[in-house]
Amino acid sequence: MIMPKFEYRKADSVTAAIALFEGFKGQASYLAGGTDLVPRVKSRLAMPAAVIDLKGIEALKTISRQGGALVIGANTTLFELKNDETVKEYFPALLASLDATSCETLQMRGTIGGNLLQNTRCLFYNQSLAWRTARGLCFKMGGDVCNAAPGAKRCFSNYCSDNALSLLTLSASVAIAGPQGERKIKLEKLFSGKGKNPFTLLPGEILTGVHIPLKTSQGAYEKLRVRGSIDYPLVGAACSVLGGKGKIAVGGIGLEPLVYDLKDLAEATLKETADKAYQDAKPVANAVLTPAYRKKMVRVLAQRAISKTVQEGK
Amino acid sequence: MKTRKVTFEINGETCTSQVRPYETLLETLRERLDLTGAKEACGMGSCGACTVMIDGVPTRSCLVLTPEVEGSSITTVEGLAKGEELHPLQEAFMEKGAVQCGFCTSGMIMNAKGLLDRNPAPTRQDVIRTVSSNICRCTGYKKIVEAVQAAAKAPGKS
Numbered sequence: 001m002i003m004p005k006f007e008y009r010k011a012d013s014v015t016a017a018i019a020l021f022e023g024f025k026g027q028a029s030y031l032a033g034g035t036d037l038v039p040r041v042k043s044r045l046a047m048p049a050a051v052i053d054l055k056g057i058e059a060l061k062t063i064s065r066q067g068g069a070l071v072i073g074a075n076t077t078l079f080e081l082k083n084d085e086t087v088k089e090y091f092p093a094l095l096a097s098l099d100a101t102s103c104e105t106l107q108m109r110g111t112i113g114g115n116l117l118q119n120t121r122c123l124f125y126n127q128s129l130a131w132r133t134a135r136g137l138c139f140k141m142g143g144d145v146c147n148a149a150p151g152a153k154r155c156f157s158n159y160c161s162d163n164a165l166s167l168l169t170l171s172a173s174v175a176i177a178g179p180q181g182e183r184k185i186k187l188e189k190l191f192s193g194k195g196k197n198p199f200t201l202l203p204g205e206i207l208t209g210v211h212i213p214l215k216t217s218q219g220a221y222e223k224l225r226v227r228g229s230i231d232y233p234l235v236g237a238a239c240s241v242l243g244g245k246g247k248i249a250v251g252g253i254g255l256e257p258l259v260y261d262l263k264d265l266a267e268a269t270l271k272e273t274a275d276k277a278y279q280d281a282k283p284v285a286n287a288v289l290t291p292a293y294r295k296k297m298v299r300v301l302a303q304r305a306i307s308k309t310v311q312e313g314k
Numbered sequence: 315m316k317t318r319k320v321t322f323e324i325n326g327e328t329c330t331s332q333v334r335p336y337e338t339l340l341e342t343l344r345e346r347l348d349l350t351g352a353k354e355a356c357g358m359g360s361c362g363a364c365t366v367m368i369d370g371v372p373t374r375s376c377l378v379l380t381p382e383v384e385g386s387s388i389t390t391v392e393g394l395a396k397g398e399e400l401h402p403l404q405e406a407f408m409e410k411g412a413v414q415c416g417f418c419t420s421g422m423i424m425n426a427k428g429l430l431d432r433n434p435a436p437t438r439q440d441v442i443r444t445v446s447s448n449i450c451r452c453t454g455y456k457k458i459v460e461a462v463q464a465a466a467k468a469p470g471k472s
Contacts (some may be wrong), residue, residue, distance in 0.1 A: 001376075003337070004336065006335065006336050007315065008379060008382075010381070010382075031379075031382075035377055038359070038377045041378070051379070053382060093347050094389070102447075103446070105365065105373070105425055106359060108372070109373055229443070229446035230446075230447055262401075
């Protein structure tokens with residue numbers, strides 16, 4: 001597949017990357033592992049004037065314990081994170097979702113920052129330029145229709161990060177640096193709910209790290225996909241439990257994950273939560289399995305994730 | 315758009331190439347360096363036919379821009395044999411009949427080399443996990459798995 005033309009720049013610090021971004025008047029994309037960006041550029045879903053390579057920023061490659069949290073630099077690859085002793089010891093849901101992400105070869109390339117910021121996907125969007133143009137522009141391309149659900153008033157593309165789900169159940173936050181300075185937000189606040197730009201990052205902002213409260217948890221991650229060795233989730237469900245309370249996150253359906261608190265681990269609470277997730281999930285015909293099946297699998301996978309987690313805790 | 319000079323090591327030799335900033339490593343290897351072992355199939359990172367080693371890590375070269383590998387050391391399937399002597403993985407693929415049309419083979423071998431480098435004694439399940447991330451539409455994988463297992467046990471493997 002032929003690449004469109006763009007410039008290449010490499011940054012050695014976050015400040016330098018932001019300066020480069022501003023130098024290109026915002027018409028640039030940040031590049032980490034490239035496993036999401038490069039296919040998007042090849043399909044002309046992104047047409048940056050330049051890509052700014054962040055892989056040279058050493059400060060974003062570290063994993064450290066700081067003030068009761070595990071701080072993971074955004075450049076850490078999924079494979080490195082999967083083999084981290086602290087992740088293995090404290091965060092089983094994250095370990096499971098990392099292991100379920102794509103295949104190991106791509107885990108060695110893809111980074112945790114890039115995994116969280118992967119763009120949303122849809123059968124009617126992740127197509128060639130000619131295909132999309134023939135079909136007409138949808139909400140995600142800047143138009144005013146949904147090609148997957150005719151008559152719909154909004155975008156129904158799917159956010160497919162496995163690890164966002166487990167990190168949500170672990171109450172993670174993300175650190176962000178940009179032209180206006182640094183900030184830290186709860187991971188829930190990263191999602192805008194809008195198809196064209198699914199994240200709340202402002203132009204030029206870089207996700208620099210992920211902070212997870214360092215507390216031992218039990219957890220699990222369950223995933224529905226067609227090709228077991230590599231695919232994106234068609235439904236994903238993560239569960240983490242600590243101190244008799246927990247969280248469940250369901251994703252792979254719609255623009256942002258659904259997150260639920262478990263106030264206790266009583267049988268009735270768990271069933272009620274899985275039922276609630278089933279009711280809330282609104283899949284449309286924009287993935288390779290039918291919406292009815294994916295909706296059913298929300299409850300099934302949520303229940304599986306819960307029972308695995310509870311079993312493990314006993 | 316101006317081309318840029320990129321220097322990297324390829325199969326043990328230093329190489330300087332003048333490339334387009336938006337050129338993929340796969341294009342550079344195949345079209346500038348005549349190393350046509352790595353193949354382009356999907357071009358989107360799904361199939362693994364373009365796998366090469368970058369600093370010892372098996373990587374899909376269709377997803378890498380050549381400027382990204384400045385200063386890196388790259389090994390392609392052409393760099394595995396020592397003169398006339400094939401790498402144990404290459405021997406095993408021939409011995410076990412793990413090659414049919416051959417289009418996936420070089421990517422498959424490079425990914426398997428990645429596995430053997432980090433885990434010299436993989437279980438059958440480890441091998442299946444690794445080769446399943448590369449698409450082969452001929453063999454049904456059985457003979458590929460056998461070949462990788464045989465190579466893992468071969469004397470003098472590297």
